[in-house]
Amino acid sequence: MTHYDRQAHAALATLILLQLIMLSALYVGIRPHPPIATPLFGIAPFLGASASVALSAIIVQPLTNAIGRSLSVMAALMALVSFGPQKYFDAQFALIWPAVILGQIAALVIFTRVLSASRQREETAQHAAASVGQA
Numbered sequence: 250m251t252h253y254d255r256q257a258h259a260a261l262a263t264l265i266l267l268q269l270i271m272l273s274a275l276y277v278g279i280r281p282h283p284p285i286a287t288p289l290f291g292i293a294p295f296l297g298a299s300a301s302v303a304l305s306a307i308i309v310q311p312l313t314n315a316i317g318r319s320l321s322v323m324a325a326l327m328a329l330v331s332f333g334p335q336k337y338f339d340a341q342f343a344l345i346w347p348a349v350i351l352g353q354i355a356a357l358v359i360f361t362r363v364l365s366a367s368r369q370r371e372e373t374a375q376h377a378a379a380s381v382g383q384a
Contacts, residue, residue, distance in 0.1 A: 257311040260358040272296040281344040299327040312366040325356040
């Protein structure tokens with residue numbers, strides 16, 4: 250496992266833990282916890298789905314193939330529903346800022362690693378095609 254793979258795994262694990270802790274706070278009623286529902290969906294099922302997608306990305310390998318990279322980006326985007334920049338305007342921001350900032354850092358690491366891995370794959374494919382064309 251490369252250093253970049255470890256960074257992606259760590260960021261995905263961070264998002265999983267943050268979401269599971271918030272989900273637990275919701276179930277137990279410990280403040281601050283996420284709202285039970287948002288206008289579009291119930292938050293508990295969404296947090297469960299978000300954690301599941303992040304775990305799937307870890308299992309599939311977050312950087313080694315298109316499915317893993319897609320799941321990683323999807324996990325980061327889903328996490329930003331809970332930890333995105335819109336939370337700076339939340340009335341409870343003073344209580345949730347550590348999770349918001351850590352969630353944003355983890356999402357940024359995922360986006361950076363996936364973008365870098367995608368670029369490397371494209372460069373490798375281009376070099377392989379050029380090598381075959383020269384032969």
